[in-house]
Amino acid sequence: xxxxxxxxxxxxxxxxxxxxxxxxxxxxxxxxxxxxxxxxxxxxxxxxxxxxxxxxxxxxxxxxxxxxxxxxxxxxxxxxxxxxxxxxxxxxxxxxxxxxxxxxxxxxxxxxxxxxxxx
Amino acid sequence: xxxxxxxxxxxxxxxxxxxxxxxxxxxxxxxxxxxxxxxxxxxxxxxxxxxxxxxxxxxxxxxxxxxxxxxxxxxxxxxxxxxxxxxxxxxxxxxxxxxxxxxxxxxxxxxxxxxxxxxxxxxxxxxxxxxxxxxxxxxxxxxxxxxxxxxxxxxxxxxxxxxxxxxxxxxxxxxxxxxxxxxxxxxxxxxxxxxxxxxxxxxxxxxxxxxxxxxxxxxxxxxxxxxxxxxxxxxxxxxxxxxxxxxxxxxxxxxxxxxxxxxxxxxxxxxxxxxxxxxxxxxxxxxxxxxxxxxxxxxxxxxxxxxxxxxxxxxxxxxxxxxxxxxxxxxxxxxxxxxxxxxxxxxxxxxxxxxxxxxxxxxxxxxxxxxxxxxxxxxxxxxxxxxxxxxxxxxxxxxxxxxxxxxxxxxxxxxxxxxx
Numbered sequence: 001x002x003x004x005x006x007x008x009x010x011x012x013x014x015x016x017x018x019x020x021x022x023x024x025x026x027x028x029x030x031x032x033x034x035x036x037x038x039x040x041x042x043x044x045x046x047x048x049x050x051x052x053x054x055x056x057x058x059x060x061x062x063x064x065x066x067x068x069x070x071x072x073x074x075x076x077x078x079x080x081x082x083x084x085x086x087x088x089x090x091x092x093x094x095x096x097x098x099x100x101x102x103x104x105x106x107x108x109x110x111x112x113x114x115x116x117x118x119x
Numbered sequence: 120x121x122x123x124x125x126x127x128x129x130x131x132x133x134x135x136x137x138x139x140x141x142x143x144x145x146x147x148x149x150x151x152x153x154x155x156x157x158x159x160x161x162x163x164x165x166x167x168x169x170x171x172x173x174x175x176x177x178x179x180x181x182x183x184x185x186x187x188x189x190x191x192x193x194x195x196x197x198x199x200x201x202x203x204x205x206x207x208x209x210x211x212x213x214x215x216x217x218x219x220x221x222x223x224x225x226x227x228x229x230x231x232x233x234x235x236x237x238x239x240x241x242x243x244x245x246x247x248x249x250x251x252x253x254x255x256x257x258x259x260x261x262x263x264x265x266x267x268x269x270x271x272x273x274x275x276x277x278x279x280x281x282x283x284x285x286x287x288x289x290x291x292x293x294x295x296x297x298x299x300x301x302x303x304x305x306x307x308x309x310x311x312x313x314x315x316x317x318x319x320x321x322x323x324x325x326x327x328x329x330x331x332x333x334x335x336x337x338x339x340x341x342x343x344x345x346x347x348x349x350x351x352x353x354x355x356x357x358x359x360x361x362x363x364x365x366x367x368x369x370x371x372x373x374x375x376x377x378x379x380x381x382x383x384x385x386x387x388x389x390x391x392x393x394x395x396x397x398x399x400x401x402x403x404x405x406x407x408x409x410x411x412x413x414x415x416x417x418x419x420x421x422x423x424x425x426x427x428x429x430x431x432x433x434x435x436x437x438x439x440x441x442x443x444x445x446x447x448x449x450x451x452x453x454x455x456x457x458x459x460x461x462x463x464x465x466x467x468x469x470x471x472x473x474x475x476x477x478x479x480x481x482x483x484x485x486x487x488x489x490x491x492x493x494x495x496x497x498x499x500x501x502x503x504x505x506x507x508x509x510x511x512x513x514x515x516x517x518x519x520x521x522x523x524x525x526x527x528x529x530x531x532x533x534x535x536x537x538x539x
Binding site: 009010011012013016018049051052053054055056058063065066068070077080084098116117118 | 158161165168169170171174180182183184185187188270271272273274299300317318319321322323327
């Protein structure tokens with residue numbers, strides 16, 4: 001049986017490396033990446049793709065109706081819309097700063113939603 | 120109340136370029152202020168809530184607002200004065216001093232003057248009216264940046280089901296954003312045979328959400344009376360629609376992402392020479408335009424693809440504006456940097472040979488090329504040779520030219536890309 005080749009475009013930085021993966025017995029042979037992060041990304045991508053979510057949440061402030069936020073860790077890509085559902089229920093009532101936690105433990109996981117701009 | 124405040128450097132625009140310019144001008148000891156027409160600093164980064172900013176400068180992946188915040192904090196720490204909600208009405212030169220007429224709702228009309236001006240107005244989007252689309256002109260035709268403003272700043276959804284025209288990065292990012300917020304993006308349509316945005320954005324914005332990308336296809340016609348009801352798409356060959364390939368798509372909005380244009384109307388009355396290729400002013404390595412005392416940076420100079428380079432240019436323009444204000448730089452010995460084979464444009468377009476420092480040069484290739492050699496030369500002298508595996512017009516390239524290697528008596532420097 002021929003070895004299966006997978007090509008993954010790295011999204012870690014704008015260089016967009018085309019990384020080739022060949023499955024070996026219990027690991028992957030990785031080539032085409034220009035840095036270490038590329039190898040990690042490519043293996044993660046073919047096993048369980050992960051992404052950060054960046055979005056906005058509602059605030060009570062007329063002069064600042066939306067606060068931009070992000071998850072402080074990457075989440076499984078396939079669960080994106082489940083996370084969005086919980087994130088969309090948030091209403092910000094305080095003048096937060098970047099890095100402040102907006103929502104702790106999303107979906108009962110060790111992942112927080114943090115502000116990315118100051119109100 | 121009629122006031123005229125005297126400054127050393129006035130920075131027009133409080134986005135990433137203007138912030139960096141004001142910070143570096145201030146740090147050079149110049150009395151500096153920023154003029155911003157919006158109610159807060161940060162420019163377009165305020166609405167670019169996605170991440171991927173600042174990898175070059177901070178070695179970490181920041182969102183647009185986080186990147187802007189770092190510079191806003193730096194400006195605040197230095198107490199750089201900012202005129203918010205203020206609009207420049209007129210810019211003229213009297214003797215060696217520039218006089219700006221401005222308005223805002225607090226002061227009414229007011230006046231500022233300085234011997235050096237930094238232009239950091241950024242760019243704006245080409246609109247649907249600047250590309251050729253037939254049909255009616257109903258509500259529901261938005262530029263991608265406007266749709267982004269509605270969603271990310273105001274919290275309004277501009278569409279339930281839409282078509283995106285143009286595969287530039289903003290179009291791709293908006294395809295993901297709209298999908299994430301519950302809209303259906305029918306597809307992204309690109310007239311060219313390849314996507315104009317970065318490959319990583321095609322992957323993480325379209326493929327992640329199974330949004331189709333249709334190349335060699337364009338929107339030919341908009342339908343609807345009061346609101347967009349649908350669009351007709353058309354396959355294209357050599358920019359000409361192929362008859363019989365028309366297809367109707369039901370949608371309530373057309374989002375266009377068809378390019379950016381530097382915003383330089385403010386300097387039109389001064390006749391500052393503009394490069395027709397970049398649509399920004401011609402500059403030298405200090406980012407001074409052909410008009411002594413006027414500096415340009417960021418996307419007002421040329422449309423950048425990384426904000427890191429926008430800040431870098433702001434930094435260069437700001438510190439040189441401060442030096443100019445203090446001692447009026449010596450007379451320049453300008454020679455052109457001429458784009459030759461396969462080079463779309465070069466910034467700066469001139470270098471001042473009276474200075475022997477290192478110069479940051481940006482260029483874009485005029486088409487996608489593989490295994491090419493970059494050459495920077497003048498008759499008989501070769502300054503830079505560099506190999507590239509691939510160069511693409513959407514991806515700006517940055518090189519450093521050391522002017523101490525360049526003789527003072529040459530008449531131009533050439534830059535070319537050639538196959539090996």
